Amino acid sequence: MQYIDPIHTKSWKNLKNHFQDIKNVHLRDLFNQDVERFKKFSIVFDNVMLIDFSKNRMTDKTFRKLISLAYELKLEDEKKLMFEGHKINYTENRSVLHIALRNIKNKPIYVNGKNIMPQVHFVLNKMKLFSKLVINGDKKGYTGKSITDIVNIGIGGSNLGPYMATEALIPYKNHLKMHYVSNLDGTHISSVLKIVNPETTLFIITSKTFTTEETMINAYSARNWFLEQSGNIKYISDHFLAISMNWIEVEKFGIHDNHFFEFWDWVGGRYSLWSSVGLSIILSIGFDNFVDLLSGAQSMDEHFLNTDLEKNIPVILALIGIWYNNFFGFETEGMFVYDQNMHKFANYLQQCNMESNGKSINKNGKLVKWQTGPIIWGEAGTNGQHAFYQLLHQGTKIIPSDFIIPLQTHNQLGDHHIRLLSNFFAQTKALAFGQSVDDNKKKIILDKNDPELIEKIIPFKLFEGNRPTNSILIKKLTPYTLGSLLALYEHKIFTQGVIFNIFSFDQWGVELGKELASEILSTLKKENIDLCYDSSTNNLIRTYNDWKN
Ligand code: F6P
Numbered sequence: 001m002q003y004i005d006p007i008h009t010k011s012w013k014n015l016k017n018h019f020q021d022i023k024n025v026h027l028r029d030l031f032n033q034d035v036e037r038f039k040k041f042s043i044v045f046d047n048v049m050l051i052d053f054s055k056n057r058m059t060d061k062t063f064r065k066l067i068s069l070a071y072e073l074k075l076e077d078e079k080k081l082m083f084e085g086h087k088i089n090y091t092e093n094r095s096v097l098h099i100a101l102r103n104i105k106n107k108p109i110y111v112n113g114k115n116i117m118p119q120v121h122f123v124l125n126k127m128k129l130f131s132k133l134v135i136n137g138d139k140k141g142y143t144g145k146s147i148t149d150i151v152n153i154g155i156g157g158s159n160l161g162p163y164m165a166t167e168a169l170i171p172y173k174n175h176l177k178m179h180y181v182s183n184l185d186g187t188h189i190s191s192v193l194k195i196v197n198p199e200t201t202l203f204i205i206t207s208k209t210f211t212t213e214e215t216m217i218n219a220y221s222a223r224n225w226f227l228e229q230s231g232n233i234k235y236i237s238d239h240f241l242a243i244s245m246n247w248i249e250v251e252k253f254g255i256h257d258n259h260f261f262e263f264w265d266w267v268g269g270r271y272s273l274w275s276s277v278g279l280s281i282i283l284s285i286g287f288d289n290f291v292d293l294l295s296g297a298q299s300m301d302e303h304f305l306n307t308d309l310e311k312n313i314p315v316i317l318a319l320i321g322i323w324y325n326n327f328f329g330f331e332t333e334g335m336f337v338y339d340q341n342m343h344k345f346a347n348y349l350q351q352c353n354m355e356s357n358g359k360s361i362n363k364n365g366k367l368v369k370w371q372t373g374p375i376i377w378g379e380a381g382t383n384g385q386h387a388f389y390q391l392l393h394q395g396t397k398i399i400p401s402d403f404i405i406p407l408q409t410h411n412q413l414g415d416h417h418i419r420l421l422s423n424f425f426a427q428t429k430a431l432a433f434g435q436s437v438d439d440n441k442k443k444i445i446l447d448k449n450d451p452e453l454i455e456k457i458i459p460f461k462l463f464e465g466n467r468p469t470n471s472i473l474i475k476k477l478t479p480y481t482l483g484s485l486l487a488l489y490e491h492k493i494f495t496q497g498v499i500f501n502i503f504s505f506d507q508w509g510v511e512l513g514k515e516l517a518s519e520i521l522s523t524l525k526k527e528n529i530d531l532c533y534d535s536s537t538n539n540l541i542r543t544y545n546d547w548k549n
Helices: 010-022 027-033 060-072 075-083 117-136 160-168 186-193 213-230 233-239 247-253 276-285 287-306 313-328 345-357 389-394 416-433 437-447 451-461 479-500 508-525 535-547
Strands: 042-045 049-052 149-153 177-181 201-206 240-244 260-262 332-337 375-380 401-408 469-476
Touching: 010 060, 010 313, 027 416, 042 313, 049 313, 049 479, 060 075, 060 313, 060 479, 075 287, 075 479, 117 260, 117 276, 117 287, 149 213, 149 276, 160 177, 160 276, 160 345, 160 479, 177 186, 177 276, 186 213, 201 213, 201 233, 201 276, 213 233, 213 240, 213 508, 233 240, 240 247, 240 276, 247 260, 260 276, 276 287, 287 313, 287 479, 313 479, 332 345, 345 375, 345 479, 389 416, 401 416, 416 469, 437 451, 469 479, 508 535
Parallel strands: 149 177, 149 201, 201 240, 240 260, 332 375, 332 401, 401 469
Antiparallel strands: 042 049, 049 469
């Protein structure tokens, strides 16, 4: 089968021509010309989320042309292929079914002719029973005390998803203390081992493959520490759990079947928080809240699958992203969530997006001649305002950004939240509409009376505006709305992958670094060996050897 490259579609060519008409149009004019703009370019989802995409550099015509691109590239068919369990992760010959993990309505989904829903529900139920024991204090450690601390050891998707969600849902959390260890740097695991008590700590080793270097080294360090403290190997099985698809390695580690929570090859690491990888989320917020998270995601799944592309939120955000990435040539996307508990959100989305769509070979195995996935970055608002927003407002680069805020806070404290909201509304307004020379003059004249100085200062105080944003207002950050938000972005990434004509669900780009690290490790462990790398690497290693003691 020959897959169509986006640049060879009629819609792409139309968009390219149309770009010439739009590239210098200002958002000020677009809003002045059309009083209905907000109404046209905003959607309410499930009565809990408003997506306002009106502050984008596009007209009705642009919008229609972008939607045509998605139709021409058969997005409708591609969506169905994923939801029906076809092996769309072609290079690994796997289905892509994170949507099955939140299929609360239990509609059968088949992989290799077998309905996978019973196994999904089996593991879900196992997590329910287990988490109940731990949360209620009935699960005891080796000295008979209840569990107080959970340490999740994992990296990438086995860390970022559960860590981000646990933090985001802190208002729902119980008494258990959660710790996440990912970095190979021994400082990370050591810092946690210093503060936990072996008698009351559970270690969850989360790794799809159970071979990832960082996770296994950290897991064995935790195991050694636990052995030293407890003094008996038989206690390991009480305090260690595994979340993986690799039972053979799990068993070798010494973990019992009843502490093994399976997931499957059709769940990608960066899409896995809905699976048993979410066990630490459940332990933190309870099973019912986790089910709400799944329900929120399922609701977005249904919206994505069943809504016409013109009204389809993930599709619209994906196409707007493509408009900037592929026609304007803007390379990065900012993610600014005005909620302190969402401080890991940008990191999480960075992996999800950049590991999925950071590819340069199309589905036909050829080098692409168009831009693929954007660079994703961000920070919790308002911290960013006092760090890098200067560049957003007045720099030479344009960073299309998503601004996200819950309208109801979990921490009603004085007027904090209303102030946070005012900052949020002000930023997207300032970015879109800027401040003209005339506005500026008026202001400066009020402040200062020296006309010469006024003329000199004016250029520095000019805000050109025309910097696009999406605003996402969430009624309240709950497990349900978080689930919907995360699924929204997952489907945005999927849609962009379809348009880019790339395989979004493999990650071969991480392999070379891993292979070289293992080769260099054996070099580093030997004494007086002839170095045969490039001159830079050789000399870096020599410096290490000279300075290591
Ligand atoms: O190296 C990248 C990666 O494979 C990610 O895709 C994944 O989330 C992470 O490593 C961890 O993998 P595992 O869960 O198998 O330890």
